[in-house]
Amino acid sequence: MNTLYSRKFLIFLLFVFVALNIFADEDKTIDPLWKKAMEIHQRAIVIDSHVDTPLAFSRGVNIGVRDDSVEVDLVKMKEGGVDAAFFAVFISNDDDDKHPSKDALQIIDRIYKQVEKNSDKAEMAFSVADIERIEKSGKRAILIGMENGSPVEDSLELLRIYYRLGVRYVTLTHNYHNSISDSSTAFHGKWYGLSPFGVDMVKEMNRLGMMIDVSHISDRAFYEVLKYSTSPVIATHSCCRAICDVNRNMSDEMIKELAKHGGVIQINFYSGFLSPEFKAKSDENYEEVIPSVKEIRSKYRDDKDAYWDHMVKIWKESSPESPEIDILMNHIDHVVKLVGVDHVGLGSDFDGAGNFPKGLQDISGYPVITYNLLKRGYSEEDILKILGGNLLRVFRENEKQRTE
Numbered sequence: 001m002n003t004l005y006s007r008k009f010l011i012f013l014l015f016v017f018v019a020l021n022i023f024a025d026e027d028k029t030i031d032p033l034w035k036k037a038m039e040i041h042q043r044a045i046v047i048d049s050h051v052d053t054p055l056a057f058s059r060g061v062n063i064g065v066r067d068d069s070v071e072v073d074l075v076k077m078k079e080g081g082v083d084a085a086f087f088a089v090f091i092s093n094d095d096d097d098k099h100p101s102k103d104a105l106q107i108i109d110r111i112y113k114q115v116e117k118n119s120d121k122a123e124m125a126f127s128v129a130d131i132e133r134i135e136k137s138g139k140r141a142i143l144i145g146m147e148n149g150s151p152v153e154d155s156l157e158l159l160r161i162y163y164r165l166g167v168r169y170v171t172l173t174h175n176y177h178n179s180i181s182d183s184s185t186a187f188h189g190k191w192y193g194l195s196p197f198g199v200d201m202v203k204e205m206n207r208l209g210m211m212i213d214v215s216h217i218s219d220r221a222f223y224e225v226l227k228y229s230t231s232p233v234i235a236t237h238s239c240c241r242a243i244c245d246v247n248r249n250m251s252d253e254m255i256k257e258l259a260k261h262g263g264v265i266q267i268n269f270y271s272g273f274l275s276p277e278f279k280a281k282s283d284e285n286y287e288e289v290i291p292s293v294k295e296i297r298s299k300y301r302d303d304k305d306a307y308w309d310h311m312v313k314i315w316k317e318s319s320p321e322s323p324e325i326d327i328l329m330n331h332i333d334h335v336v337k338l339v340g341v342d343h344v345g346l347g348s349d350f351d352g353a354g355n356f357p358k359g360l361q362d363i364s365g366y367p368v369i370t371y372n373l374l375k376r377g378y379s380e381e382d383i384l385k386i387l388g389g390n391l392l393r394v395f396r397e398n399e400k401q402r403t404e
């Protein structure tokens, strides 16, 4: 290979890249609304309450460098002005996981290792105070949320251990029922809400100051959580059923109750939960790829990481064209009109979903949301709440409820 030629070519590419960026920046500075949006975005504490990036850690991804095989890395987070993100410890419950706690502990270890390896760019955060301090230092704050409570294995002792390891929310279940709660996407109720252990777990989470995530759980389970929880709860990655009628989105009545209890719904960026048109087309395409899904399932029966890697690839490949960013903004508007600006935030589902609105292909796209909020007439105060302030309020309320 002619190395001189390839070096020249690389320099040329670098020149093109720099030139394009200068023009792109110029574009943004010409538009006064962009300038204002960037200023507000810089001032805000921007928090993403749900990313599935740890799914990629087992295949050697290093979040300290730009890696286009993931939607979230520390470089793109910085570009997108995202100060903090909850990394999901996701344990699927669509099969009988024999070692959910072992699997969860391995993922928690991988998150710590990623942050330790990149300590110049990121720091683990366990509290509101940590997020505020790390944001000031210019680093990214990485938090842990557990998606699906199966690793708790019906043990409040294990729940407390996860809290001590830094888990600050638990999504009670995922696509299927578990021993804690019914799921919004499984047929025939198992518990018709929460299980007796689920009720105990809600109370213990309140006592610990650990947030309860109501995304994915059934409607009945949601109302039961509100009945027993003395702290406000979060939906870390859910959208509005009134706009996109998907079971795992929240109905207007649920959003009203969530708000009445001081909680927050963090809007999911996945196109299939935002746009009914996208969802219909995507369902159609999915029918065509079902044979390959079955093939992957049997091929990677013993390798969950490889299975999820391939599933995300399939979702991406069979995805229809991304919708416009307006559809995401419509969900935010809907919540605001329904219950006010204090109960909505952002939880992307990056690295776990596959298709996102135009301009939001990865976490570096976050300023587009701030720009569009301004365009829709939101004040700076409102924007700061949506970008992270509301979640911080709920997190703080949970911390206050903690008793020894």
Ligand SMILES: [Zn+2]
Pocket: 147, 216, 237
């Ligand atoms: Zn999820």
